[in-house]
Amino acid sequence: MTLRMYDLAGADPARRFSPYCWRVKLALAAKGLPVETIPWRFVQKDLLARHGGEKVPLLLDGDRAVSDSWTIAEYLEETYPERPSLFGGEGGRASARFINAWADAVVMAGLVRLVVADIVKVLDPGDVEYFRTSREARFGMSLEAVQADRDRQVEVFRKDLQPLRMMLRTQPFLGGAAPLHVDSIVFGGFQWARCVSPFKLLAADDPVEAWRQRMLDLHGGLARDVPAFD
Amino acid sequence: MTLRMYDLAGADPARRFSPYCWRVKLALAAKGLPVETIPWRFVQKDLLARHGGEKVPLLLDGDRAVSDSWTIAEYLEETYPERPSLFGGEGGRASARFINAWADAVVMAGLVRLVVADIVKVLDPGDVEYFRTSREARFGMSLEAVQADRDRQVEVFRKDLQPLRMMLRTQPFLGGAAPLHVDSIVFGGFQWARCVSPFKLLAADDPVEAWRQRMLDLHGGLARDVPAFD
Numbered sequence: 001m002t003l004r005m006y007d008l009a010g011a012d013p014a015r016r017f018s019p020y021c022w023r024v025k026l027a028l029a030a031k032g033l034p035v036e037t038i039p040w041r042f043v044q045k046d047l048l049a050r051h052g053g054e055k056v057p058l059l060l061d062g063d064r065a066v067s068d069s070w071t072i073a074e075y076l077e078e079t080y081p082e083r084p085s086l087f088g089g090e091g092g093r094a095s096a097r098f099i100n101a102w103a104d105a106v107v108m109a110g111l112v113r114l115v116v117a118d119i120v121k122v123l124d125p126g127d128v129e130y131f132r133t134s135r136e137a138r139f140g141m142s143l144e145a146v147q148a149d150r151d152r153q154v155e156v157f158r159k160d161l162q163p164l165r166m167m168l169r170t171q172p173f174l175g176g177a178a179p180l181h182v183d184s185i186v187f188g189g190f191q192w193a194r195c196v197s198p199f200k201l202l203a204a205d206d207p208v209e210a211w212r213q214r215m216l217d218l219h220g221g222l223a224r225d226v227p228a229f230d
Numbered sequence: 231m232t233l234r235m236y237d238l239a240g241a242d243p244a245r246r247f248s249p250y251c252w253r254v255k256l257a258l259a260a261k262g263l264p265v266e267t268i269p270w271r272f273v274q275k276d277l278l279a280r281h282g283g284e285k286v287p288l289l290l291d292g293d294r295a296v297s298d299s300w301t302i303a304e305y306l307e308e309t310y311p312e313r314p315s316l317f318g319g320e321g322g323r324a325s326a327r328f329i330n331a332w333a334d335a336v337v338m339a340g341l342v343r344l345v346v347a348d349i350v351k352v353l354d355p356g357d358v359e360y361f362r363t364s365r366e367a368r369f370g371m372s373l374e375a376v377q378a379d380r381d382r383q384v385e386v387f388r389k390d391l392q393p394l395r396m397m398l399r400t401q402p403f404l405g406g407a408a409p410l411h412v413d414s415i416v417f418g419g420f421q422w423a424r425c426v427s428p429f430k431l432l433a434a435d436d437p438v439e440a441w442r443q444r445m446l447d448l449h450g451g452l453a454r455d456v457p458a459f460d
Contacts, residue, residue, distance in 0.1 A: 091318020094406030095325035101396035102332065166331035176324030 002036050003028065004060040006048060009039035010122040010196075015227040017122065019108060019192035020069040022223065024057040026184035027073050029219040031083040035059075042127040069188075070100055073181055086181035099174065099182045102163075107189040110157040111201070114150045117143040118197035150199065157201070161208050168207040172214060179218060187215040191223050198229040232266050233258065234290040236278060239269035240352040240426075245457040247352065249338060249422035250299040252453065254287040256414035257303050259449040261313040265289075272357040299418075300330055303411055316411035329404065329412045332393075337419040340387040341431070344380045347373040348427035380429065387431070391438050398437040402444060409448060417445040421453050428459040 007025070008018035016022075016037065028035045040047060040056055048058050051065035059066045059075070066075045077086050077093070087093035116135060120143060123131055132143060139146050147153075164186070167174065174182040190212050193201055202209040216224040237255070238248035246252075246267065258265045270277060270286055278288050281295035289296045289305070296305045307316050307323070317323035346365060350373060353361055362373060369376050377383075394416070397404065404412040420442050423431055432439040446454040 085321070088321020088324065089319020090406060091315070091323070091410050091412075092321020092325055094318065094401060094410065095322055095329060095404060095412055097401060097406075098393060098397040098404050098412075099325060099328060102393040105392045105396060162335045163328060163332040166335060167328040171324060171327060174325060174328050176320060176327075180321050180324065182321075182325055182328075 002034055004036045004038060006040040006053075006056045006058045007037040008056050009041065009124070010227075011124045012122070012227055013039040015122055015195060017119070017192050017195035018056055019188035020055075021057045022188040022191045023069040023181075023184050024059065024072050026187070026218070026223065027076055027086055027181055029222050030086060030179075030181065030184070031076055031080050033076070033080065033083070041124045042130050069185075070097075088175060088180050092175075092180060092182070096180075096182045096185065100185050103186045103189060106160050107186055110153075110160055111189050111193050113146055113153050114157060114199055114201065115147065115193050115197035117147045118199065119143075122196050154199075154201065158203070158206070161206075164211070165207050168211055172211070179215070183211075183215060187212065187223070190215070191228075194228045194230050195226065196229075200230075232264055234266045234268060236270040236283075236286045236288045237267040238286050239271065239354070240457075241354045242352070242457055243269040245352055245425060247349070247422050247425035248286055249418035250285075251287045252418040252421045253299040253411075253414050254289065254302050256417070256448070256453065257306055257316055257411055259452050260316060260409075260411065260414070261306055261310050263306070263310065263313070271354045272360050299415075300327075318405060318410050322405075322410060322412070326410075326412045326415065330415050333416045333419060336390050337416055340383075340390055341419050341423050343376055343383050344387060344429055344431065345377065345423050345427035347377045348429065349373075352426050384429075384431065388433070388436070391436075394441070395437050398441055402441070409445070413441075413445060417442065417453070420445070421458075424458045424460050425456065426459075430460075 005021070005024065007016050007021045009016055025035065025037070045054065048054055048056070051058060051060065053065060053067040055067060057067070057069055057072060059072050061079070066072050073086055087096055120128055120132060136142055171177065173179040174186065190201065193199070202212065235251070235254065237246050237251045239246055255265065255267070275284065278284055278286070281288060281290065283295060283297040285297060287297070287299055287302060289302050291309070296302050303316055317326055350358055350362060366372055401407060403409040404416065420431065423429070432442065
């Protein structure tokens with residue numbers, strides 16, 4: 001039975017911009033598991049509640065519903081062990097927990113300050129009020145104010161990527177010579193940003209940009225060939 | 231044949247404070263390999279040059295001399311594969327490269343601003359001029375000026391540890407249920423700091439502090455039972 005997954009979409013149903021959904025779509029591709037994605041909007045909480053979920057990604061595998069990008073990755077690794085490993089062993093799985101935390105605390109937290117007001121422009125009209133209200137409450141200011149100083153903030157963001165850059169001196173992927181799920185975890189944020197904003201995140205000669213391009217090439221251009229800004 | 235290792239020492243030859251040497255000593259303990267450490271001071275470059283090295287840690291294994299804490303860890307993993315793994319598989323080794331970079335770029339770079347002037351007080355008198363001159367050139371200011379605002383800087387440092395803290399919500403070590411070499415890589419910095427300075431780095435209720443205590447307990451208190459400030 002084909003896997004199905006609720007996947008956040010914009011006004012254009014083909015614009016799929018959730019970073020956490022991208023982590024899962026890349027994990028499914030790495031496992032060679034086809035998936036039927038179902039476009040979902042923020043206001044459609046009832047569609048997820050039906051399966052006991054509250055947020056996307058929500059994966060449906062036969063009778064089972066699995067939520068949360070990390071939980072889904074572990075579920076896929078355990079349920080489909082005969083397919084290529086997402087983690088490259090137990091040490092890799094454990095370290096991926098830390099890299100997942102770094103991606104959320106540093107990469108995602110840095111990116112949101114650079115593109116959050118741009119998201120509104122690609123949202124389905126029915127999602128705009130929910131998105132603006134919930135995010136402005138979180139930041140305590142308008143979304144436009146959050147990203148107002150992004151030309152300066154992007155320098156901080158680039159500096160915070162230094163560990164990634166240092167690692168790329170010795171290997172082409174976080175996973176080593178070939179990508180592992182840790183690459184998709186970090187890349188999810190970059191993919192999210194390019195799906196919602198034309199803002200330039202990385203200098204052209206940044207090794208992180210070269211890695212991002214390699215990630216866009218994976219699985220026949222799975223992440224590249226979608227509605228996006230760059 | 232017993233392994234030997236040049237290990238940075240202070241005025242008290244028992245005070246061994248190099249974070250990179252600690253990474254290796256913990257790796258050797260994890261592999262169950264006894265080592266004879268040789269106290270070494272910064273001005274003794276000739277002792278290392280004899281073996282083709284420039285910096286500690288420098289490990290002597292029979293006829294072979296291996297430098298650099300990362301290179302030594304890989305050497306031990308490859309040379310003693312029948313002993314407990316440092317990385318927990320290839321995925322773990324690849325991810326450890328990133329965590330090593332994070333430890334250097336974030337943890338070490340943060341710590342040095344908090345304790346660098348205190349180091350001078352524990353150095354062997356013959357090392358003081360070399361250390362002060364080389365480090366002040368690197369910072370472009372006196373060591374006292376570097377750590378002058380440490381009561382404020384420590385807040386930045388604690389905030390930068392957030393990925394570690396998030397990970398510790400779900401597992402007790404970077405290595406998962408048990409420590410792996412990635413734990414020693416990060417811990418090396420904390421061990422360095424406690425060997426040279428009484429400055430309090432972590433709040434008592436910080437999960438990172440609980441992890442640090444667990445690391446101090448490893449291998450019969452190998453890192454705890456040494457000349458240190460806390």
